[in-house]
Amino acid sequence: MLKTTPLLELDNIECRYEEQTIFHNLSLSIQAGELACLLGASGCGKTTALRAIAGFEPIYNGTIRLNGNNISEPNQILSPEKRQIGMVFQDYALFPHQTVFDNVAFGLRALNKTEKKHRVEEYLNIVGLAHLSKRYPHELSGGQQQRVALARALAPRPALILLDEPFSNLDVDLRERLSLEVRDILKGQGMTGLLVTHDQHEAFALGDKIGVMRHGKILQWDSAYKLYHEPTERYIADFIGKGSFIKGQIMTKNQIETELGVVKSIPSAQSEIGNTVDVLVRPDDILLDPDCHLLATVKQKAFKGSETLYTLSLPSGTQVFSLFSSHHDYPVGAQVGIRVVAEQLVTFPPT
Numbered sequence: 324m325l326k327t328t329p330l331l332e333l334d335n336i337e338c339r340y341e342e343q344t345i346f347h348n349l350s351l352s353i354q355a356g357e358l359a360c361l362l363g364a365s366g367c368g369k370t371t372a373l374r375a376i377a378g379f380e381p382i383y384n385g386t387i388r389l390n391g392n393n394i395s396e397p398n399q400i401l402s403p404e405k406r407q408i409g410m411v412f413q414d415y416a417l418f419p420h421q422t423v424f425d426n427v428a429f430g431l432r433a434l435n436k437t438e439k440k441h442r443v444e445e446y447l448n449i450v451g452l453a454h455l456s457k458r459y460p461h462e463l464s465g466g467q468q469q470r471v472a473l474a475r476a477l478a479p480r481p482a483l484i485l486l487d488e489p490f491s492n493l494d495v496d497l498r499e500r501l502s503l504e505v506r507d508i509l510k511g512q513g514m515t516g517l518l519v520t521h522d523q524h525e526a527f528a529l530g531d532k533i534g535v536m537r538h539g540k541i542l543q544w545d546s547a548y549k550l551y552h553e554p555t556e557r558y559i560a561d562f563i564g565k566g567s568f569i570k571g572q573i574m575t576k577n578q579i580e581t582e583l584g585v586v587k588s589i590p591s592a593q594s595e596i597g598n599t600v601d602v603l604v605r606p607d608d609i610l611l612d613p614d615c616h617l618l619a620t621v622k623q624k625a626f627k628g629s630e631t632l633y634t635l636s637l638p639s640g641t642q643v644f645s646l647f648s649s650h651h652d653y654p655v656g657a658q659v660g661i662r663v664v665a666e667q668l669v670t671f672p673p674t
């Protein structure tokens with residue numbers, strides 16, 4: 324198969340502040356048209372990586388390439404304005420004394436007046452704000468300001484767009500809605516993007532591929548589904564989504580005996596028959612089944628609208644979570660029949 328050059332490539336880069344190394348050997352690649360995300364807890368180095376890509380931080384080792392061209396190397400750095408990279412920040416960073424129109428026109432100095440007008444109108448239309456072009460940033464809601472910031476970043480038609488926690492100043496509902504909307508806009512433009520965030524919902528809504536970062540390392544670079552159901556490390560299993568671990572004993576290469584019955588597992592390094600393992604069980608891996616003889620006791624319940632999240636205690640005392648349709652309403656203390664529905668589960672060495 325023909326190998327295509329990634330649009331963005333970080334090849335073993337190192338960044339540091341004075342004596343503190345934030346990461347070394349950080350590598351990733353993003354194909355044209357792909358939306359990727361770096362997801363990690365505060366301080367793991369994701370903003371530093373983004374700033375290095377944008378050209379605001381030097382690198383001390385490795386190479387950053389955009390469209391196959393070196394844009395950062397040790398002692399050689401292409402200035403941010405020459406990189407063809409657009410940025411959207413958490414605080415919108417709009418110019419307060421300029422109208423929406425002028426904010427979006429900011430990066431279009433090379434165009435003549437008519438071209439500029441058309442380009443600004445085109446991008447204000449794309450973000451659905453053409454009717455607000457004469458307003459000032461303080462006359463807009465947070466969501467509208469972020470859409471202006473997006474139009475401003477996209478209008479010069481950059482090769483890559485970087486988004487630094489762009490939704491974290493917005494309330495939870497709007498955050499999810501806007502991240503889906505931004506994904507549609509970027510996909511509609513065929514744009515390549517990299518988002519950094521500590522919010523997994525934002526990452527899931529926007530990213531085709533997500534890299535979970537910890538202490539300056541990308542632990543797993545995968546789809547949201549794989550990170551959730553097939554995490555390669557226990558840290559990721561804990562960091563992404565809700566879940567619990569139950570004890571199991573390996574029966575065959577991909578079968579494990581647990582108190583939830585025999586479950587299929589993904590073979591791992593510990594897959595030696597007879598070994599004890601911890602099996603990751605997500606709430607959607609467990610189904611309510613009144614006909615099932617396996618009974619669990621309801622310990623807690625949290626109404627989530629269409630579903631209720633139950634904390635269930637198994638006969639051994641181990642707790643698992645399960646999502647039941649909210650039409651099934653069980654009181655705390657009730658015994659409910661359950662069964663595992665997952666195709667295959669992930670295991671980790673026991674703690």
Ligand SMILES: Nc1ncnc2c1ncn2[C@@H]1O[C@H](COP(=O)(O)OP(=O)(O)OP(=O)(O)O)[C@@H](O)[C@H]1O
Pocket residue numbers: 340345363364365366367368369370371372521
């Ligand atoms: N200008 C700087 N000078 C010195 N240390 C810095 C500087 N900027 C960041 N750091 C340190 O580098 C580490 C990584 O910071 P970075 O901002 O990249 O993390 P982050 O994952 O983006 O965190 P957050 O989600 O809180 O923004 C942190 O320990 C931080 O204190």
